[in-house]
Amino acid sequence: MISHEGLSLDPVAAFIEPRHREFRERVRAFCREEIGVGRHEGDGEAADGSDSRGRRDPDDDAEARVRARELVRLMGAAGLFAPIAEGDVRGCLVAREVLAWWSPLADAVFALQGLSATPALVVGRDPGGWAARAVAGDAMGAFAMTEREAGSDVASMTTRAVRDGDGYVIDGAKSFISNAGVADFHVVFAATDPEAGTRGISCFVVPADTDGFAFAGAQVMSAPHPLGELRFEGCRVGADAMLGDEGAGFKTGMATLDRLRPTVAAGACG
Ligand SMILES: Cc1cc2nc3c(=O)[nH]c(=O)nc-3n(C[C@H](O)[C@H](O)[C@H](O)COP(=O)(O)OP(=O)(O)OC[C@H]3O[C@@H](n4cnc5c(N)ncnc54)[C@H](O)[C@@H]3O)c2cc1C
Incomplete structure (x- = not known):
């Protein structure tokens, strides 16, 4: 062999x-x-x-x-x-x-x-506890930053997260997301302060069964690699779904990519 x-x-x-x-x-x-x-x-x-x-x-x-x-x-x-x-x-x-x-x-x-x-x-x-479950192999994750018109230029993302009572409501779409359609949870980047550029992006954990979240279709590559688009329509998450501080999402995302x-x-x- x-x-x-x-x-x-x-x-x-x-x-x-x-x-x-x-x-x-x-x-x-x-x-x-x-x-x-x-x-x-x-x-x-x-x-x-x-x-x-x-x-x-x-x-x-x-x-x-x-x-x-x-x-x-x-x-x-x-x-x-x-x-x-x-x-x-x-x-x-x-x-x-x-x-x-x-x-x-x-x-x-x-x-x-x-x-x-x-x-x-x-x-x-x-x-x-999604990260712990991911490391144990009990949950599959996705990292949702890219959009159709926001690739290298992350700050131009149009997905928004608006504070609403004790949580946030996410609206927008993500593209070229690995594990889209099969992931159990998603680390999602959205603008909480669109005027603030990279300092106005926040990061949220969105489980696949969250209301208003949807898999919008596969993007099929030549190599085997689950990839696709995600849609957020009035997708409500609690404030505790935020990873890090409001506006610190870009920093968290870049620190992750750097590591x-x-x-x-x-x-x-x-
Ligand atoms: C197989 C695959 C899996 C992926 N998985 C994920 C994922 O899980 N999560 C996720 O968020 N994203 C994912 N992506 C998206 C990936 O991160 C983006 O493709 C990447 O950020 C580049 O964005 P873009 O494709 O829009 O290219 P663009 O940003 O449009 O860039 C196109 C070209 O222009 C160049 N360019 C861009 N800006 C400048 C500049 N200012 N000066 C000079 N040159 C420039 C780039 O280097 C590149 O060559 C995936 C992509 C692929 C192909």
């Missing part, structure tokens, strides 16, 4: 600890057991659809969505999301390099659990 040999850790030996090497072996063992379904050696695809590495990711969007949720559960049960909870970037690097080698979908699953759990870790409060950015490179090496 083919197994992941991966990059040599020797050049970075000074920067990692024995626990990272041990963790890498655990991730490898997980991949061999749960992802390496193919037993094919050589070039091209085997009869079971696995490629020359013995990997087989779903090639259909509907199947990828089911598999992504299954991977959340399996990876959580195997403790693979632990470095996310510990803020251990080196552990996340090790995980993504191995996961991406075996399965781009599993790598994306890891990245999104990281993106959706980290904002709560950044602000030190976990409304509804996980190096892991994108690790995934690319896998």
Whole structure:
């Protein structure tokens, strides 16, 4: 059976600890057991659809969505999301390099659990316990920042959150959101003070069953990756759904992306 040999850790030996090497072996063992379904050696695809590495990711969007949720559960049960909870970037690097080698979908699953759990870790409060559940593999998360007309220029977002009594009402739409349609909870960025630019954006946790929240449709990529659009119409959340202070959402979002950015490179090496 083919197994992941991966990059040599020797050049970075000074920067990692024995626990990272041990963790890498655990991730490898997980991949061999749960992802390496193919037993094919050589070039091209085997009869079971696995490629020359013995990997087989779903090639259909509907199947990828089911598999992504299954991977959340399996990876959580195997403790693979632990470095996310510990803020251990080196552990996340090790995980993504191995996961991406075996399965781009599993790598994306890891990245999104990281993106959706980290904002709560950044602000030190976990409304509804969703981040803890994400790390345990009991809930799938999404990170909803981008809009059709607001990508790199986050401050131009038009999704609004208006204070109303003891909560906020969110209206707007998000686009290109990984795990849209399959996530159990969403970390949503919305403008609470549109005139204040990046200082007027706040961050909320919105569970999938919240009234006024809807999955607006899939955006299908060439690679297996659950992606899609979200709609908010009079979507009411309590004030305690806010992650961090009002107006501090952009800072929280950027701190989250900063923490996980190096892991994108690790995934690319896998
Ligand atoms: C597979 C996939 C998954 C994604 N998942 C998520 C997700 O889970 N959550 C989420 O919120 N978003 C997600 N996104 C969206 C992603 O974050 C955006 O695509 C990204 O922010 C860029 O926005 P844009 O696509 O609108 O490009 P634009 O912002 O329109 O940029 C287009 C090009 O212009 C360049 N550019 C932009 N501004 C400037 C400038 N001022 N000066 C010079 N060049 C500039 C950019 O570098 C880029 O090359 C995902 C996207 C993809 C493709």
